[in-house]
Amino acid sequence: MMKFATDAGEAKLLTLVRKEAIEDWKASLSATDRTWADQSGFIARLGDVLLFPNPDGSLREAVGGLGSTTDHARGRFLIASIAAKLPKGVWKLPSDLDDDTAEEAALAWLLSQYRFGTYRAAPSHGAQLIAPDGIDADRVEAIAEGEALTRDLINTPALDMGPDELEIASRALADRFGASINVVSGDALATDFPMIHAVGMASPRAPRLIDMRWGASGPNLTLVGKGVCFDTGGLNLKPGASMGLMKKDMGGAANVLGLAHMIMALGMPVQLRVLVPAVENSVSGIAFRPGDILTSRKGLTVEINNTDAEGRLVLADALTLADETPPDLMISMATLTGAARVAVGPDLAPFYTDHDPDAAALEMAANRVQDPVWRMPFWTPYEPMIEPGIADLDNAPKGGFAGSITAALFLKRFVTETPRYMHFDVYGWTPSAAPGRPKGGVGQGIRALVDAMPEMLNAG
């Protein structure tokens, strides 16, 4: 689906015009076309489309409005709103676009074709694009496809995306790219991954730890994604309004799997490992309780002050395993806290790292590929907040100060051997549709990571 068209012979030209450049553009037209543009009232508002006919009435070409400087400052993927309104058929962009613009436009176009069509027919708009000159079309397709995987995984309801289905999806990804995969599930987790077991055992859908490896040479990169397939909150049950969207609580897993897809499809020179603790945080007589003290894989004890702070528990055991064979770089992604959503909203991906060059590389890449991120601090002075006294760690510090930071500090306690650790506290969801981003699951930070990866991995 999300591919470029190939028969360039059929393609009609789509010219793009910014609102500020409308007069210059009109001046370049023939008298007939200028009259047509004037009388049609085309003023290059964002998403406006004007079609030009041939004398015989057939379609010759189109122009799309890219909106104003304000539209550009406020949005991204703007061409997606044009693509969605074009007649079906094959389109090409002018050959004089600069490479960055062409690449963003090409990606935006493919993303505009994304549909979540599992539960009802949802045909894409029929306007297809010839890959613009100067871009790496295979690369853009691989990235769009990885993003679509992330969206599909998040959008699929928990009924059909439990721990078992998340394992199946991971196996499908591994099969496609010749990755190896190992899964530990159910009671077998009790001794080696006690906190994954504790969080997941209340559900009849067995918890598991998915461990995928790919690539024979290059720097070692380990990704860890929170795979809470549904988060009821556990015995500290969430109120209805807070539980409604919790099918997306495997958004971290969906993001790392989408990122893994991109890395493998692009054949990046890395030794990749992907770990996903997949559980359902459910309620039953054998659910873990507030006040329980769990002993983690690392040996650190954790006092449970809120069963709804489950993500850090399952991630901690996965991070511990990852840290036992320290990679050059470890990245975790998780829909970890409501505090992150309150702090930066749904568009920005908050990330943590103590490594300034990685942060700089990521921020530059994020700007290049329109995948915004925002750096947050592993703020050491807050460490006492996660130390309850009765155990080594507290999973839910009272008071709720700096909730995303204290969650990040909690995770970092389990990464002691790996030289560079980066953590993302993402939202994973677009609450209202924007160009190229329909309401629903969305990748965050993964396109920026792909773009930054060569620099991050060669730095060391």
Ligand code: BES
């Ligand atoms: N999955 C939630 C975090 C979340 C909530 C992400 C809403 C995005 C939107 C997580 O498991 C959770 O419930 N966190 C608690 C932690 C608290 C109990 C310390 C939270 O953020 O309220």
Ligand code: MN
């Ligand atoms: Mn929770």
Ligand code: ZN
């Ligand atoms: Zn959760």
